[in-house]
Amino acid sequence: MTTSAHSDHLAKVTSLLKSGQAAQVRELIDWLKIPSISTDPEYAKACRDAAQWASDHLGASGFQSSLRETGSKDSPGHPIVLAHAPGAPDYKGPHILFYGHYDVQPADPLELWNSPPFTPKLVDDPSGKDGPPRIIARGAVDDKGQVMMFLSAMRAWKEASGLAAGGVKMTVLLEGEEESGSVHLDSFIDANKAELGACKVCVISDTGMLDRGKPAITYGVRGLAYTEVILHGANQDLHSGMWGGKSPNPISELVKVLAQLWDKDRRITIPGFYDRVRPIAQSERDEWNKLGINPSEALKKIGFPPDANVGESGYSFTEREWARPTAELNGIHGGYTGKGAKTVIPSHASAKVSFRLVADQDPVEITKAFFKWCNDHTPPGCRWELIDHHGGNPATVKTDSPELAAAARAIERACGTRPALIKTGGSIPVAGSLKSKLGLETIFMGFGLDDDRVHSPNEKFELECLRMGTMSHAYLVDELLRM
């Protein structure tokens, strides 16, 4: 194919995408209506339907696509959509793996949604008086909306060029368990190394921009170690009058232990916790300082005053998210939690304790060190039940690869502005798995916004972000064809 043929195709692609945005939104709404909540077995059929929907879309864009089963009888899994575009005979660029996920988080608490989570609401007032035009639904941005950008770009390239992925050699993997721990993904990758191993680089659209109108490429994600700790006391609930002050109260004891996870500088006190943490290079620090991130503005958006800018001593707001590990209590429970008063000392109390990790921390090592720390802090007369809910590796990818440069050029051509190089505090464990199992680097090319309410009620995706992302994926094909 000649460069002029590319140009002709690209012109047609961008024209198709511009004229087709309303149709694209209608398609996305159809997909969002399917409640593909992976963590709840009741929605297994919906997960399969959402997978089939995506597979059909890819099929119609010329991909050889099918649902691939995961799991076993004892551990049932949701299907993975796996699709291939063979690449044009003269394609010389890298074999691309596109990864996304079709499953979504549970929608509860339902009462906080202003419209039903699986009845997508389109707010499309061009005047923007009601706020930026957007789609509101569970999964709007995480990750169906972001996968839709890719699907639409692929559809346009097929229509313009007649070829799947416009002639780029590409494999697509859409997972159905990202929101429930990706429990079957690693074994799927292991079992399909031959089919996946030819890929050279992975593209994932499940991250965010720096801000509205400011696209970004994310080059680092944090890892995760997620645990649950249960502290057991007496073999029965006790009357707090008869027993208060006489023997350990598991809630009070748990609280006293967990409070020691941080020192007064908000550093984590587990021995060895920071041993493998890569220091922040001065050059990175300088680049991040130039990004103009305003902590007070960011905090204000979620209802915090400026003095809520607290975290590990010696690091900035951005550094603490992008380059420093943290320990979080994601849940705590014990005793009576209904209305009013009950004077009980419960037999046990529990907490969900997770750690966000940075390169080169190892979630297995960290969990082990935390459990040892718990055992070293066992309150008198009590015993621990320690549960490992697993997690994922942190990933920091090369910023000087030709593929990342191609992605940056694609975004700049699509959006009219150079993408910032940023990191995120979130975790995308698949990147770590792809790196360790297949040697693949990942380019995170995402178009979400900080206030998209990911995992929360009233999740949204703004149409301008959808547009920028769709165009960027379309230009990425053009950039890959030129390589």
Added chain:
Amino acid sequence: MTTSAHSDHLAKVTSLLKSGQAAQVRELIDWLKIPSISTDPEYAKACRDAAQWASDHLGASGFQSSLRETGSKDSPGHPIVLAHAPGAPDYKGPHILFYGHYDVQPADPLELWNSPPFTPKLVDDPSGKDGPPRIIARGAVDDKGQVMMFLSAMRAWKEASGLAAGGVKMTVLLEGEEESGSVHLDSFIDANKAELGACKVCVISDTGMLDRGKPAITYGVRGLAYTEVILHGANQDLHSGMWGGKSPNPISELVKVLAQLWDKDRRITIPGFYDRVRPIAQSERDEWNKLGINPSEALKKIGFPPDANVGESGYSFTEREWARPTAELNGIHGGYTGKGAKTVIPSHASAKVSFRLVADQDPVEITKAFFKWCNDHTPPGCRWELIDHHGGNPATVKTDSPELAAAARAIERACGTRPALIKTGGSIPVAGSLKSKLGLETIFMGFGLDDDRVHSPNEKFELECLRMGTMSHAYLVDELLRM
């Protein structure tokens, strides 16, 4: 009435009670079948039925008894049973107020009951091979079984002497909201001061013995201040990847604040908390040391090893329950508490925090001091919502009154052993109200056992305790007639 007439009556009373125990148990079973759960509005009719049952019983024993309404349209209450025995013309003893309650705790968790909570089960194997003969039901000991001791004694005295309460001047007040905070009791006492104010001393059977076969008079109960604290952070739940380490996590912050409630000696750190605590007299300490209480044995019964004997430094196991205040976390809740993992930082976290108080601490003052302490420890960027669920005054009563001496003699005659003088860590707020509003001292004459599973599944009352208590109440009438 002559002393020989008393003796004739008493002989008949004891004979009637001995021959009538089976009938007494059948009556108690009838009463226990009525699910008078006061905290749940669904059981309002059952509460009224249980009140009527007791009122009818008292009426048949010669009392002028009726149900008295409490509460208002906005705050509906359960009726109070109020009954009077006029006293024989020649009665010279004190006007007695008998207090008890006919309501019970909720029965949940139902699945932990071995027999249905409102289908009383009589285990009456005289060989004791299945354990001591007992009645198993919600309310078996707390407080229907203990009130039944009094009702049966009154029935026998009426049959033997022809007089209500055998000629003792007596008022009976059976409350229906003891298990749900006694919310209308104080206003009832205020509104009926003329009717109640003539009483001189109150008798309550809602406490325990020192051990099987070791009766006791309780001369001190702890008070209670019950609060709920809610710590608010962001105005929405946050993704722990995006926000972990950047801003306060309400669970972690709450845990760090609450852990500071105690110092390393397990003393409460709220300024002024101990200011009004009466020191333990050396004579009390000596008496308690003679009681032969074995902490390791007590802890073993509830599944604790001996090293669970922890509490405020410098005080013994028994002293910590009977004479020292304590702070307890009765409940804690925040974030995700379902199965598995969710990486949320919630917008708020909460705890139920209660204080058991001793004379002369004031629950209103303590709550105020605790809330000030919370405000002084507000984590950066967060705000408190502080709720007062109220409580009750501690009470320590005189041990040298002629009425207490009479009660002690009655118990010794009924049981063949002198009652121990003990305290309890539980709270019976009515005693504080009667003291402050009417100037009444209270004699706690209870026959429960430590392992009766009060407020828990499989609550029981042993028939030997029922017998001892019934006889003791019968002898108390005789003692009062002699005063």
